[in-house]
Amino acid sequence: MLEQVITSTKIIVTPHLSAEEMERLIFYCKGEEANPCVIMDNHPLDARDAMLNEWQKIRPVEILNNVFPNPKVEDIMDMANTLQDKKINVVIGIGGGSSLDSAKGVAVILSNGGDLEEYLGATPSKKIEQHNVQLILIPTTAGTGSEVTKVGVYTSRSGRKYTLGHPCMQADIAVLVTEYVKNLPPALTASTAFDALSHALETLWNRNATPLTDKIATESAVYLLKNMEAAYESSLSGKETGRTEMLQGACMAGIGFNITGTAAVHALSFIFSEEWDIPHGIACAFTLEDVFRLNLRDEKTRVRLVEVAKRLFDKENEDDLLSSLLNRIISLKKKFGLPFSFRDLNIELPETKIGELFNKSLEDPKMKNNSTEITSRIIFDLIKSKINKNIESCR
Known part of the structure; x- marks a missing residue:
């Protein structure tokens, strides 16, 4: 490493x-x-x-x-x-x-x-x-x-x-x-893998990103995405495949975000943990694909994510590469049984409570690290979209 x-x-x-x-x-x-x-x-x-x-x-x-x-x-x-x-x-x-x-x-x-x-x-x-x-x-x-x-x-x-x-x-x-x-259970393997992946991606879509952090985060994101499915499958079968790789990949991602800080995914995750005691990795996984889409508005972030995708997929077109990377994240969430909606979390959230609860994340310094500016309107739309979403609609 x-x-x-x-x-x-x-x-x-x-x-x-x-x-x-x-x-x-x-x-x-x-x-x-x-x-x-x-x-x-x-x-x-x-x-x-x-x-x-x-x-x-x-x-x-x-x-x-x-x-x-x-x-x-x-x-x-x-x-x-x-x-x-x-x-x-x-x-x-x-x-x-x-x-x-x-x-x-x-x-x-x-x-x-x-x-x-x-x-x-x-x-x-x-x-x-x-x-x-x-x-x-x-x-x-x-x-x-x-x-x-x-x-x-x-x-x-x-x-x-x-x-x-x-x-x-x-x-x-x-x-x-x-x-x-080596004996991490499937649920913990899944949630911690997405915590590590969030660290790598949030280092890429970060206002504090540098060529050094771009390199670390790209390497760790690729390494994690190549190994997290094998680690999850081995947790189901009692084997050890991918466990060492995930331990080192998470450490790599930690080295990266230690320089930049995290961003919107982590700022939002704190609300889930404060209000409903949702475990941290699950809270990060919950909005990861949504924040991914938001940050594609930033050209520098697009370039960084394309570089990750090139290392994983044999495609040339940038839109195809970004779509493949996003679909890979969504398919892993589905396979790992991670939540896409408040229904999946067994949480009832009236739309009238969204601002009161989630606008607190705007005060979090981590939110200010996000490459795309996040407003209260963006947060409202993001959270509202997840109130009635079902797993079949996630693509």
């Missing part, structure tokens, strides 16, 4: 991680003074749990598993307060995006003090200034890319979701353990 030369995070790719290797890694980070803790969720994962059990025979390790989807400020503060007097100097996050973001949040508080909510929003009362603990992130899903980004997403006590970003939140080390993703 050549893209790792672009990130400050050291990336280790390994099929298996033993307790002895983890102990060595911690020693290399902090020497004999190392005092680590682990932040993770409470879902069983045999390979991870076996490693941690063996590691605790080598040294006592503080393990906190108070992590839930769409991580909440209060849960992160509970963990940080538990660790406050333990002189922790290495924080290890193991899990999906919620676990990795929670580990970042805990590390921020251990390094800078205060309450995480004080760092959130457009006018925070505190600023991140220090990175005093080593941060090691180990993903167990192939989607978020959080292991190589300087951002975390947190739900405030009011229920609003905020993106917090700072270079001090960048992991020192990311460990991609292919064993940890």
Whole structure:
């Protein structure tokens, strides 16, 4: 994965991680003074749990598993307060995006003090200034890319979701353990794959795009689209095809959007998570093809998406290439059982509520990154179109 030369995070790719290797890694980070803790969720994962059990025979390790989807400020503060007097100097996050973001949040508080909510929003009362603990992130899903980004997403006590970003939140080390993703269930394989694909595409249709990010995002989008169907099929059959590729593809996409930020798909996704607790990857997949169409209005975006399509389809005409790329995304959504309409989500949304709920996304800085300007009228039409849509009408 050549893209790792672009990130400050050291990336280790390994099929298996033993307790002895983890102990060595911690020693290399902090020497004999190392005092680590682990932040993770409470879902069983045999390979991870076996490693941690063996590691605790080598040294006592503080393990906190108070992590839930769409991580909440209060849960992160509970963990940080538990660790406050333990002189922790290495924080290890193991899990999906919620676990990795929670580990970042805990590390921020251990390094800078205060309450995480004080760092959130457009006018925070505190600023991140220090990175005093080593941060090691180990993903167990192939989607978020959080292991190589300087951002975390947190739900405030009011229920609003905020993106917090700072270079001090960048992991020192990311460990991609292919064993940890080989048994991902089909639904999680599908949703995290679309989260990763959204990262790659939103890096392309982004006002902050550069030739460097165009290259990374093109490579990751092509790599993901070539492998995500195989990964999904292997999740159904119990095989491992495509799992390593998706883990690395998601990491590649993370390196790209860490530079540009995300855009309209992610800004809209936050509303779904805030209002209806829709899992993040599913919320991103929900509007992906719609925002794709909107961004074709931007000529630079069209050129970038044509380049992706040329790598996937043997066609010459630009319109044919773009149509094939869009149809590929839609067909994968259908195959993966991902939602196209509010009916698919079992949500009833009156048209009169669209503005009240979704215009909040216009305040999100991510929306301003989108290559095509998104207005309240555009949002209304987009969301309205999905109230009564059925899967057969999606092409």
